[in-house]
Amino acid sequence: MDLHCHLDLYPDALKLLPEVSRRNRFTLVVTTSPRAWVATTRVFAGHCNIEVAVGLHPEIAEQKAGERELLLQSIARTRFVGEIGIDGSSRFRATLPLQEAIFRDAITECAKQGGKIISIHSRGAGSRVLDILEDHRGAGKPILHWFTGTPRELRRAIEVGCRFSVSPAMLSTTKGRELLTQMPIGTVLPETDGPFTLAGGKPYLPWEAMDILSVLAKVWSMDPLAVASQLDSNLNSLLEQ
Ligand code: MN
Numbered sequence: 001m002d003l004h005c006h007l008d009l010y011p012d013a014l015k016l017l018p019e020v021s022r023r024n025r026f027t028l029v030v031t032t033s034p035r036a037w038v039a040t041t042r043v044f045a046g047h048c049n050i051e052v053a054v055g056l057h058p059e060i061a062e063q064k065a066g067e068r069e070l071l072l073q074s075i076a077r078t079r080f081v082g083e084i085g086i087d088g089s090s091r092f093r094a095t096l097p098l099q100e101a102i103f104r105d106a107i108t109e110c111a112k113q114g115g116k117i118i119s120i121h122s123r124g125a126g127s128r129v130l131d132i133l134e135d136h137r138g139a140g141k142p143i144l145h146w147f148t149g150t151p152r153e154l155r156r157a158i159e160v161g162c163r164f165s166v167s168p169a170m171l172s173t174t175k176g177r178e179l180l181t182q183m184p185i186g187t188v189l190p191e192t193d194g195p196f197t198l199a200g201g202k203p204y205l206p207w208e209a210m211d212i213l214s215v216l217a218k219v220w221s222m223d224p225l226a227v228a229s230q231l232d233s234n235l236n237s238l239l240e241q
Contacts, residue, residue, distance in 0.1 A: 001026045001235055002206040003165040004082070004119050004145045004191035007050075008040045010203065021047040023207040026235055030083040030119050030145075032057035034070040037078075053080035056106070058087040058099040058121055068102055075109045075116065082119025083145070089124040100128060107136045115140030117238060119165065126153035133160045141238060146170055146193060147179060154182055163238065165191035168204065168211040180219055188216070189234055 007013055007020065007029040020027050029044065029052045031037040037054040044052055054074040056064050075081055084106045086099045110116040120142055122129040126149030133142055134156075143163045147154065148170075157164075164183050167190070170176035180188070190212050195203030204211075216227045 001190055001231065002192050002194075002209040003028045003143060003189045003235075003238075004030055004167075005194045005206045005209075006030060006032070006196065007194075007206060008036065008044070008052075010195045014043070016205070017044060017047065017050070020206045021050055025049060025232070026239070027051070027206050028053055028080060028082070028117075028119060031055045032060060032083060033064045034067045034074045037074060038070075041078075051080045052078075053082040053117075053119060054078055055081065055083040055119075056102055057083050058085050058095075058103065059092055061092075061095045061099045061102055065098060065102070068105065071102070071106060072109045075106065076113055079117055080119075081106065081110055081116045082143075083121050084118065085121030086125035086128050087121060087123050088128065096125075099125075100132075103129070104132050107132050107139045110140050111136045111138040114138075118142045119145050121145060123148060126150065126157070130156045130160060133157075133162070137161070143189065143238075145191060148175065149179075151179070151182060154179060158184060158187065163187045163189055163234075165189045166212060167191050167193055167197060167209065168199070168215075169193070169197040171212055171215045177215065177219065180215070185220055185230055186234055186237070188231070189238065190231060 027050045041052045056071045143165050145165045190209035192204040192209045197204045213224050217224045
């Protein structure tokens with residue numbers, strides 16, 4: 001399974017699609033703009049284990065601000081939302097107020113629609129993201145993708161009901177493994193964030209999210225089979241209505 005990948009952005013996406021469907025039990029394809037979501041849902045239709053989430057990536061908030069209304073309208077038409085969020089790194093500081101406004105709107109809409117499964121970007125903005133999630137506890141099931149916040153932010157995230165999608169790239173860092181040790185095992189899900197993460201110069205493929213299995217087995221002191229079944233039940237709990 002892969003709970004956060006940009007399958008539409010691989011050069012050979014359409015060729016990959018049937019293989020992803022065959023090899024993964026479930027794949028959540030996140031999009032970076034609502035118009036991309038409209039196009040991608042059309043092209044990726046026909047695989048019941050591949051879901052396409054509607055998003056507006058915070059890094060391109062300014063370029064895509066004109067699609068803000070379309071984002072809100074689209075949220076009513078799907079169970080899956082992402083990639084949305086806030087990026088607090090210095091490169092995107094100028095658009096922080098806009099990013100925050102769009103994220104707040106989207107989360108408000110998720111709550112109004114009875115709750116969604118939401119993949120969230122929070123780099124350098126953990127506390128801003130959590131402030132908004134704490135104000136909208138009916139927003140559904142938030143998944144913090146590639147969480148890199150502080151241990152204190154992690155505790156707040158757990159308290160507000162967040163899940164965490166973690167990638168092989170994240171777990172290759174000491175900080176990533178350190179955060180993993182503090183995540184309740186029922187909240188952890190695999191992701192790749194491909195094609196933006198590379199393994200030996202090549203983008204991670206969606207089924208390679210499961211490469212985290214060996215690290216999880218070590219950190220959780222479980223055998224890999226037990227880890228796989230834990231992840232299965234974590235996915236079931238995410239997807240149950
Ligand atoms: Mn992403």
